[in-house]
Amino acid sequence: MKKFVTIALFIFWAVFTAVLTAGLVFYQNQQQQLVGGNNLAVPTAGQASKEANTKTQLVLDVAEIGKHKTLSDCWLIIGGKVYNVSTYLSQHPGGAGTIEPYCGQEATNAFQTKDIGRPHSSFASDLLKNYYVGNLNQAINQAAPAATGGSQAQTPAKTPAAAPSSQTAPTSASGNQTPITLNMTELAKHNSSKDCWLLISGKIYNVTSFLFAHPGGAGTITPYCGQEATRAFQTKDIGRPHSGSAVSMLASYYVGNLNQTTTQQQVQTNIQNTNAVQPAARGFEDD
């Protein structure tokens, strides 16, 4: 028995140290890349002036957050952090209505107590991280001026599944009114776990924010990111279809039809609208 314990201990420490070391090194590299790419929260003066043409700074103060107070554009302050939960509203098990009164406002207490004195599950807290925008009063770079581009702020890709960053299209630097065609080329750009679009039955869906919540694990979806996934969706790769609730959930991630020409702004609105109209399709406890 001692032999097995020794082997298990050895494997544990080997993997544990490897992952931690790699994770830390990787993070530092990523940090440096972020600094280089001017995506970090507070750029140096030189960088800021260089980028001034295309990017403006957005300070996440109470006034700014107050602007995002509708169902289709809903930001919350929870524990000093700002979250854009617009795309999530329809999925809230308690219904979008319970969140709506807090849109554009401080919601820490509401989140912690659900207004009934009981906390959210840790899974819910995990999910919330997906919608992180920045810290309160933090200055973040915005891809396009708030006046023209609505409210989608570029997030400082903090969490690996930072969904909102993908919802602002990567081409956003050129302005949200730029027409884009939802063709295979455009689809193929969204091919990572941080930005994942799927083509299912001629329709394009942005499922980035759902990846982590997928009961079969995100790993089952990621191979299809940026690709045709009709068959995979219909058969789950095991010859069995998704449930009706899964099909209706999918609708809430609708971006547009294949080869449809649209604008960045339209894409955003589509995502938000479908979310807002959809009935609460899934709860936290579905996973």
Next chain:
Amino acid sequence: MNKFFQKYLAFVLVYVLALLPVLNWVRLESLSLRFVNLSATMTSLGQLTGLVGMTLFSISLLLSGRFRFLDSWFFGLNRVYDQHHKIGAIAFILLLFHPLLLAFRYLTFSVRSAALFLLGNDLSVVYGVIALLLMILLMVLTFYIKLKYPHWKISHKFMVLVFVFAILHSFFIYSDIARDPWLRFYILALAILGLLVGTYRAFFNKYINRDYDYIVKAVTPLSSNTVSIKLEPQGRALSFQAGQFVFVRFKSRGLSTESHPFSICSGPEEPVVKSLGDYTEKLTKLQPGELASVEGPFGKFSYRQAVHKQQIWLAGGVGITPFVSMAKDLNKSGHKVDLYYCVNEQAEAVLLKELMEIAKDNKNFRVFAWCSNDKGRINVEAIVYSSGDVLNKDIFLCGPEPFMVGLRQQFLKLKVPKQQIHWERFNFL
């Protein structure tokens, strides 16, 4: 057949208890979904290792309770402790793989998310991380760093703390336990039982118990590592069978309040207990009149449970103690016994004189002393030479592990039926 069934009932029960949550886990969601691809498979295995690891951890704590009923269910407390060790070690191995398997899913995103996960990205995960790291520390102390028994025993009590964190982790984390009421109830019931038993055994047994009160009458050092202590009951007296052992806690200044195992070396009339190891030295300072509380008796190592009345007893070193008690008990029962007392050198055979006295009065009881320094290790040929046929005799072994394992194999080779070979480890803790 009935005896066979009885003998394995407890073992089967333990593994059924561990398997039930797995069956329930299978029922919860279709396996094709759980094992649809590598990532999902790893996650599922991660969940299973957690679930089974936690169940086994609970069972292991239940077995640490040192209950009399476990002693009879498992046919001897040393087998209970064997299972406690084995199940504890399996639980530990499973729990080591638990986070690694679950981290795989995060690895498909980024190494950083996996690293954050392993450090605890949520309070409920942090509970798990604390529990596992503390468990690793305690297991390293158990397996690799040979602490002195009393120190190790204190360190091992912290397992209860590990278990508390493990329970917090199990019930705050989002999992099948959170989702399924049956699983929740089952794991909770087992965990609470385990926690109660563990806490009782580790911390409260000293104060709440049904131990027997005894008073020290005489202390006689027999050798550097053996001491004989004569005890007299105050009120209730222990009733025991020859060959059984007890745990004794001495209420004396300068001695730890922990209980230690002692063999009973006397006939049933007045217990004389003998102890060994570095604790012995301290025991010689015991004064007559000091108080002792005795827990027991334990053990199923009795010549009365044998198939045949003709028997061979084999003692290795300190393993002689239960045989002394049995030898004193022999007179009236018509058994014919050859006892082999195996030591390294004559001086170690501290109880030989006492045994010779018994043999003088009982012509059906013969004692053979065997010093391995002179004659080499004892073997079956030598036994057959002195005792004749062994096939129709019951064999009793007590002594160090290699001594027992080696002889047992030799007897099996001679086609002595398994059920005729009985053994008890002396240092089972």
